Amino acid sequence: MAREEETKVKLLGLWVSPFVRRVEWALKLKGVSYDYIEEDILNKSPLLLELNPVHKTVPVMVHDGKVICESFVLLEYIDETWKHHPLLPHDPYDRAIARFWACFVEEKILENAWIAMCSEGEEKEKATKIAIDAVERIEELLKGKQFFGGDDIGYLDLAVGWVSHWLPVWDEVGSTKILDPLRFPSTTSWATNFLGHPLIRDNLPPKDKMLDYFHQKKGRIMASRARV
Template sequence: MGSEEVKVVSFWVSPFGKRVEWALKLKGIEYQYIEEDIFNKSNLLLQLNPVHKKVPVLVHAHKPIAESFIILQYIDEIWKQYPLLPQHPYQRALVHFWADFGERKLLDTSWIAMCSSGDDKEEALKVAREAMEKIEEEIKGKKFFGGDNIGYLDLALGWISYWLPVFEEVGSMQIMDPLKFPATTAWITNFLSHPVIKENLPPRDNMLVYFHGRRKALSSSFQGWFKV
């Protein structure tokens, strides 16, 4: 079952899609990458993900799986080499908690802060910085959230290492103060130094152009993340 053809439908700058690609590469799984134009969605995407109509979508054995966190868990259950999730149910529950926390309290608010101004921006920055404080405590004393090796939570929070600095530059703001968050800063260095990660990142200059354009288009309304 695990050896059947694997495809990833994604968008070049999507951190959600990169999670999926990183997971497959860590496990040594070959896959076909299909770039999706999220501004002119293909019939393929609409067929594979008719409910949300978003990327990424993993196709394995001709069956589509949507939503990056669900895909990560699926990958970990299908291909047992290089486990991403801990074995103990309590530790697995904690990993899922922090992945959801990072999405809701840091990713969403960082995006809002980048795209907004005035009181909306300041409120979003406040929540994002408070979330960073919690994440800093969680990573203290560890090389990776997964311990000595990159795990599920590292992939879930991996966008912090590369996308967040772009958001900060585009939004003229600071969330990740290296002096205030030294453990997270060290984790970022470790994460970006891993061959699978550093060799599979979108070009930063292109990201800046893209996100400047998104910020201008979206103005102060939190819409359209990678879903238009």
């Protein structure tokens, strides 16, 4: 791995974004140096709008002058560009299964946990149930495993790593209990293992700061809904 290549990486992100963090984790696991540029999503910079005119959001990575967006796309790009410490399994079927579960967690747990945090009544109950049912699926996958792929952190661990740190915060802000340690011991054990890895542990946003951020975010969303 050439030092010259490493220094050509720039990452535009937001400190509290789980999508950005999964990309940072991948870069750090690969040992890739990068320049980080913090973005204000409420006041997007001209650079962000220039680099990502389609979605106008983070993460955005620039490598050797080439722009790549979307966190799952970035995970695979990083894995294919820096081939040491492979993240995705070698077998094509296992790779497909890892991608499937990454999308499943994004669609069923992340989206519904967010809705549950920022809603009330029937909408909150429905979203909470969908998220809990999805965690049950993940619980089955993790039984007897330290990480999704076995003994080492891989693609799927990075893709769903937000569950270990963000979901408990969202549960607290939304007064929900999606990630119940008693109901999901394997998932809880995985979260402990994941957060205990030095490169993960040292690259997490502070919980107290996250709580303040998401309480404010929820307040703005609820207030906006009340005006409709």
